[in-house]
Amino acid sequence: MDVLSDVIATLRTGRPHSSRRDRSAPWGMRFEASDGAGFHVVLQGSAWLLPAEGEPVALGPGDVVFLAHGRGHALAADPDAPLEEVRLRPDGTWPEAPPRPSASPRRDPSDRLPSSPEHVYRLPSPRPPSAGAPTVLLCGAYQLDRARAHPLLSELPEVVHLPARVGAHRSLRAAVELLGSELEESRPGSDAVVTSLLDTLLLYILRAWWQGERHDSGHPTGWSAALADPAVSAALRAVHGDPSRPWTVEELGALGGLSRAAFARRFTTLVGRPPLAYLTWWRMTTAGRLLRTDGTPLRLVARRTGYASEFAFAKAFKREYGVAPGQYRGRTS
Template identity: 35%
Template structure:
């Protein structure tokens, strides 16, 4: 599994919430306590995204454009920046603010996961909400600015059309199909965003374009618990130890074992937060035979011992082996 796929797989919760809105102007949806990452796309018509409580300039989405919103938990999507909120959505709950009949139409079901009035000339909008998890999720979000706008393109448009078609279906395995279609839209949008002129994605993403270093990153992510050495990685790539270490450091921005340790500590933090696995088990799962050595490395990275970190960051719904 390549690095971007690994991050998406480890960071996200299943069954992402995806909805389609078909609405004539004027319309406005306010989102409160929005998830860490939202994919918003305009299939027909246009939309405006404004960021409540900030001085940020609203952004306009034309047909086929995609917005990846990660820098705020409160924003409004509307036909124009001036349209006042008609409906406020908090999580999966909708509250009608404007009692006008047209505003209430946002709640009218047209098909599975599809709402609005469905009239000719309406704006057609897709919204997919990602609940990303922990330190690994933060690495994925590190690819983006708070709001990344990806202009319409042939590849993203085809993926959006597939997602829009599947949203309105209600067949066996539909949740799995929609999950994967949304992931396709997200990955294509991330690629397009990182390839834009002037984009500054993290060094690890740029390193994926280097055949040797990209393969080294894939090996580390495929088996982070393996007792990798610089010499082992260099041998797998057919390079000398010194040449590999120098090239990796130059491309990624840190030495190979420093990257490996950072990735292991991100995985460990999420295991401590989200599961009930013992510290010894977590240590073993991220490549440490000695829990004491793991604790030292974890404290150096996160500023707290694993047991204290767990108490401070514990998720109330954490599950896992005792």
Template identity: 40%
Template sequence: MDLVGEVIRSVRVGRPGARLVRQTGSRGVRFPAFEGSGFHVVLAGTCWLVTEQGDPVELRPGDVVLTSAGAPHGLSSVPARLRDLPMVELGPHRPEPGPASFEFLCGSYHLGPGRAPHYLRTLPDLVVVSPDPERGPRLRALTDLLRAEVSASPEGDDATVPALLDLVLVHVLRQWRDEHEPGAGALTDDPAIATALRQIHENPAEPWTVERLSRVAGLPRTSFARRFAALVGRPPMRYVTQWRLERAAGLLRETDAPLATIARQVGYSTEFAFSAAFRRAHGMPPGSFRRMPRPAMGVSAGSAGGVRAEG
């Protein structure tokens, strides 16, 4: 099982958003904590990543900041304390006049509480990835494409934006993994657990139990459950449920299939049982989730506008 692919499948069920930020003031901007994951790519100028703990980190064009689980942070033209930076105010507005001190591209996936993928939750709250000589041209090309699409579609309704967000995140995670966790290309290198995971992913409609999964893995039931939880971060049946509902969320966003059909495809015998489980996981019934619009981009991206700050 590919580790990065698992992360992408998990975040894809969230609400994707992207925006271009042109910071014209000298005070910087503060981003609050949010339920999800995201990144910033510095496009022009230099700035400093500011966190609640630790010293500010200087960023240069091409650097990427990964907010693995939505931790609060700030970007400032000078070193600063996070509490001293004005809070970002999302919403379209006219850019402030004057030269920009720095410019960056934001991408985010808004997820439900506790829905950030397990691997991202194991990373530091904020990860900085600098351009790699080999990957640099590819990541730069993806960033240029994402910037162009966001600028052309300031309302965020361009279908290519989510795909480009996925690709940027793939490149950033792979570079981080290769630099800090060489050889950790799979969700798990345990062949027995990997076999069980593959079956869960490929056949979510199967009536899985711990007993059945342990037979697939070729392990005693107790040993399988213990190893699965240790390696994947969740007990087997909790993982099965989360995967089914993540897959269902993707089908709700990507298809017009009736709820009863989606319920059967992800292993629920009735639409009622599926709806109840989906509501518990996502905080709303599947019909409401399907109708929910994407979050506002928050910035007048078409004009490469700035961000208004409170305070």
């Protein structure tokens, strides 16, 4: 089992959505905090990413940014450009773009983007417009189950910035080009194609980041190191491939040719949990997805997650989630 694909499939909820936006300076879009993750791609022109915290990030043609933690941020022609509110619908779809104000004054430094989602944003007052080169953006959002945030995503930085470089991330560039083409002109089958391309794009973004992190640092840590470690990655593939199996630490260690003690130390250091603790956590995460997304009977959910009886599964599930499986299914259906 491909661990990265399995994690994304389990944490994702609903359908991903995206939109192509054409802008001429002065322009700016402010995105409120959400439970999802988002990305922006500059197809043409340039832009500034204004994160909730930290310095603005200059973006050029072909640059990709991924914001895994759903914090408020903005995208603009320049750091002082007027900002329009962009509020995605509850299902993550994009509303029609509101009319852009014709002008706005230079913003006061106190009007910086806050990190608190409860903050009431203030729109700046008008200022004379200025001519500028057009910018074409590709923006998208993924809905995630934040209650079961996997460390593979939660340890990502606030902003994952993948600058355009000649010969780098060719698969990612190909996916961006295909997605931009589908969004530019709707054709038969576009809905299915766009959804598949968005899933592919997310995996390519994460793959490009971890490959770059391993290459640039020389000494990767956390999940970047876990996925690169032969023994730990073999154990992770086994757990994700068959979470119902009654794995032992000795069996998992043997997959990578390590003794029980040596494997347990390495796995705990890189993954952040002992092997069997991670197995239990992943079983419960998988159970949550099964209860949330389909009508699988509880006895089958129990069996697929390694529990011999529905009673034993319900007890473990309530200990993890605080509610019985049936109640959880009712809340999320």
